[in-house]
Amino acid sequence: MTGTVLTTRRVDAYHALTVVAPGIAERFRPGHFVGVAVGGPNTSMLTRRAFSVHDVKPDYGGTVEFVLSPRGPGTAWLAERRARDTLDLVGPLGRPFPLPRDPVTCVLVGAEYGSATLFTVADALQRRGCRVDFVLGAASADRVFGALRARRMGETTTLTTEDGSLGLRGRVTDVLPAVIADVRADAVYACGPMPVLRGVTAVAVELGIPVQVAVEERMACGIGVCMTCVLPVIGEDGVTRMVRSCVEGPVFRGERVRFDDVGTIPFDALGAPGGGTRHVG
Amino acid sequence: MSVDMRTYLGHVELANPVTTAAGCAASGSELAQFFDLGRIGALTTRSITMAPRAGRPTPRMAETPSGLLNAVGLQGPGVDAFLERELPWLAQRGVKTVVSIGGGTVAEYTALARRLTDAPGVTAVEVNLSCPNIEDRGRVFARDGAASAEVIASVRSVMRYEVPVVAKLSPDVLDIVSVARACVDGGADALSMINNPLGMSIDTEAMRPTLAAVTGGLSGPAIRPLAVRCVWQVHAALPSVPIIGMGGVLTGRDAFEFILAGACVVAVGTALFHDPYACLRVLRELEELLAARGFHRLADAVGLAHRPPGASTRHRIDLEESSL
Ligand SMILES: Cc1cc2nc3c(=O)[nH]c(=O)nc-3n(C[C@H](O)[C@H](O)[C@H](O)COP(=O)(O)OP(=O)(O)OC[C@H]3O[C@@H](n4cnc5c(N)ncnc54)[C@H](O)[C@@H]3O)c2cc1C
Ligand SMILES: Cc1cc2nc3c(=O)[nH]c(=O)nc-3n(C[C@H](O)[C@H](O)[C@H](O)COP(=O)(O)O)c2cc1C
Ligand code: FES
Numbered sequence: 001m002t003g004t005v006l007t008t009r010r011v012d013a014y015h016a017l018t019v020v021a022p023g024i025a026e027r028f029r030p031g032h033f034v035g036v037a038v039g040g041p042n043t044s045m046l047t048r049r050a051f052s053v054h055d056v057k058p059d060y061g062g063t064v065e066f067v068l069s070p071r072g073p074g075t076a077w078l079a080e081r082r083a084r085d086t087l088d089l090v091g092p093l094g095r096p097f098p099l100p101r102d103p104v105t106c107v108l109v110g111a112e113y114g115s116a117t118l119f120t121v122a123d124a125l126q127r128r129g130c131r132v133d134f135v136l137g138a139a140s141a142d143r144v145f146g147a148l149r150a151r152r153m154g155e156t157t158t159l160t161t162e163d164g165s166l167g168l169r170g171r172v173t174d175v176l177p178a179v180i181a182d183v184r185a186d187a188v189y190a191c192g193p194m195p196v197l198r199g200v201t202a203v204a205v206e207l208g209i210p211v212q213v214a215v216e217e218r219m220a221c222g223i224g225v226c227m228t229c230v231l232p233v234i235g236e237d238g239v240t241r242m243v244r245s246c247v248e249g250p251v252f253r254g255e256r257v258r259f260d261d262v263g264t265i266p267f268d269a270l271g272a273p274g275g276g277t278r279h280v281g
Numbered sequence: 282m283s284v285d286m287r288t289y290l291g292h293v294e295l296a297n298p299v300t301t302a303a304g305c306a307a308s309g310s311e312l313a314q315f316f317d318l319g320r321i322g323a324l325t326t327r328s329i330t331m332a333p334r335a336g337r338p339t340p341r342m343a344e345t346p347s348g349l350l351n352a353v354g355l356q357g358p359g360v361d362a363f364l365e366r367e368l369p370w371l372a373q374r375g376v377k378t379v380v381s382i383g384g385g386t387v388a389e390y391t392a393l394a395r396r397l398t399d400a401p402g403v404t405a406v407e408v409n410l411s412c413p414n415i416e417d418r419g420r421v422f423a424r425d426g427a428a429s430a431e432v433i434a435s436v437r438s439v440m441r442y443e444v445p446v447v448a449k450l451s452p453d454v455l456d457i458v459s460v461a462r463a464c465v466d467g468g469a470d471a472l473s474m475i476n477n478p479l480g481m482s483i484d485t486e487a488m489r490p491t492l493a494a495v496t497g498g499l500s501g502p503a504i505r506p507l508a509v510r511c512v513w514q515v516h517a518a519l520p521s522v523p524i525i526g527m528g529g530v531l532t533g534r535d536a537f538e539f540i541l542a543g544a545c546v547v548a549v550g551t552a553l554f555h556d557p558y559a560c561l562r563v564l565r566e567l568e569e570l571l572a573a574r575g576f577h578r579l580a581d582a583v584g585l586a587h588r589p590p591g592a593s594t595r596h597r598i599d600l601e602e603s604s605l
Contacts, residue, residue: 037555044347046501046555090557220342220349221554224311227304227327227353228342242335242356247311263493264338271333271359 025062030120032092035222038074054116067116103129104186111192141166173199201254211254291445291470295322302550303381308367328383338493348503352494372402423451426463437468445470505529516543533566541586
């Protein structure tokens with residue numbers, strides 16, 4: 001649970017922290033995330049922050065690395081950590097990415113720091129003989145994470161920025177249909193902000209190929225007890241349920257997530273007000 | 282030196298005074314991955330409702346200084362799924378289970394209680410009175426002594442006599458003692474406090490309320506002084522009624538504070554989100570604290586802070602002797 005920070009480094013707009021955490025590294029599978037306590041022992045910040053695991057290495061019994069984008073007080077505190085500081089982590093959390101049994105061609109789509117999750121997926125896919133192609137994008141060049149590594153690992157790598165400072169001007173969803181067609185992709189894996197996942201899913205559904213997405217919802221516990229991280233997901237039985245993205249996710253089949261209804265309780269969801277249930281508060 | 286940590290909820294004995302707070306441990310299986318649930322005094326379930334409920338839209342949470350706002354809206358699969366899967370799972374593991382129930386009408390609470398009467402593995406029933414009464418213009422039961430008492434009396438009348446009925450009170454009232462008294466008069470065997478006071482936060486970037494439901498329940502250390510005050514006042518007025526104290530317990534010291542104020546059981550809620558092992562840690566720290574202060578039994582510390590000013594800790598030993 002308590003890990004020691006081994007290294008911290010700036011990667012363009014992001015901070016990468018490598019922490020010695022053998023218990024987490026040992027059980028890690030691509031797509032897992034960690035819950036990190038912020039602010040120190042007497043902090044007023046009660047909830048853990050969730051971060052996807054970017055990399056796992058065997059050094060010092062096992063290390064995990066995550067990439068963070070400073071945005072609020074918790075990530076700001078983490079960005080100030082230095083080597084030898086201790087961090088309190090829980091993990092690995094969530095359901096990992098399912099991997100195909102056969103050696104197929106996969107397009108990996110990452111937006112902003114979402115790309116950080118993709119490299120362990122790419123590694124696992126390649127070990128199964130899959131061909132991997134990357135599409136990475138962000139608002140500007142300094143926010144595209146992992147472009148170099150993608151170029152080294154991927155068969156092809158397509159980069160997009162909204163301001164045109166790197167790669168093609170536009171968003172990942174603008175170039176995705178052409179990439180899928182060019183590489184004759186069999187499956188898509190995506191990670192990034194919710195609007196991107198929604199767009200990527202729409203493209204994959206349109207082209208009739210399966211898509212796995214790792215969603216990002218506000219989480220208070222990350223371990224399935226608080227019920228704050230729910231989103232509407234269609235089950236095998238066709239019934240929509242408000243499911244917890246921390247334990248039933250964060251990875252879902254894209255077409256099962258009702259992206260248009262995230263932030264609402266769809267009227268036909270199980271237990272929705274009016275759906276045969278009285279609303280009691 | 283070891284301390285006798287046993288405590289009583291009505292006439293039900295618990296091995297120790299630590300339980301989870303309703304809605305903060307789901308139905309147990311998630312926490313069981315972190316520790317053996319049999320090691321805590323009891324597990325309190327989230328509030329069970331008659332029908333499945335999808336709850337409120339997201340965002341459902343916002344962090345506040347030393348606190349958390351939540352607007353979950355009693356999401357759950359309904360009593361049938363609870364009785365079919367969740368309760369048997371707990372019962373098989375021998376976990377003492379306090380079942381929390383929530384409803385919109387007196388009839389709904391009563392029907393829920395009736396469903397629980399024959400279910401094996403119900404240690405106690407906690408009645409979450411912080412639900413809006415749909416027959417009374419959405420007024421929350423817990424804000425009205427008479428409405429609360431009516432629910433409690435009805436639940437008590439259908440529950441087996443050996444299962445204690447616990448009334449869970451809200452601090453959002455003018456006089457918590459009068460609501461507590463009404464519940465006890467209605468047949469409550471114990472009281473639980475406090476449920477979340479209502480709070481709100483506004484996202485200054487978006488310039489809109491942070492929670493989709495606009496307001497939410499505040500929990501965590503931010504509410505601890507409010508909770509300790511409620512426990513203190515009710516224990517002073519009704520010293521023989523067992524109290525489950527909760528609100529911002531993060532450490533054994535916090536639990537001890539509730540015990541000194543008059544609680545004989547302490548529930549850990551929001552702390553579980555920060556530390557899944559919090560219950561066991563609080564229990565260990567509490568036992569160490571009691572031992573360090575020379576207590577042989579937890580029971581001797583319950584309500585001890587109510588002794589008159591100037592009375593020394595000798596008083597405690599007198600109490601102990603007189604109870605022999
Ligand atoms: C499964 C998952 C994986 C993630 N992976 C990464 C990652 O690899 N790199 C990265 O930089 N960020 C990641 N995030 C987002 C990261 O958790 C938030 O940016 C961070 O919690 C913000 O904390 P803060 O204190 O800086 O900001 P604040 O806005 O002050 O946070 C206040 C509260 O809101 C919650 N919160 C705010 N924004 C988010 C958000 N987008 N998602 C979830 N909770 C939020 C926080 O948990 C906290 O409780 C991930 C989120 C999830 C759910
Ligand atoms: C996410 C969340 C869900 C809750 N759900 C319930 C519930 O279903 N029933 C209930 O009686 N109280 C519920 N509560 C209130 C807690 O049981 C407890 O009374 C309160 O949070 C104070 O304790 P704490 O500060 O340790 O969390 C909930 C609290 C939180 C934070
Ligand atoms: S974050 Fe608590 S249930 Fe998912």
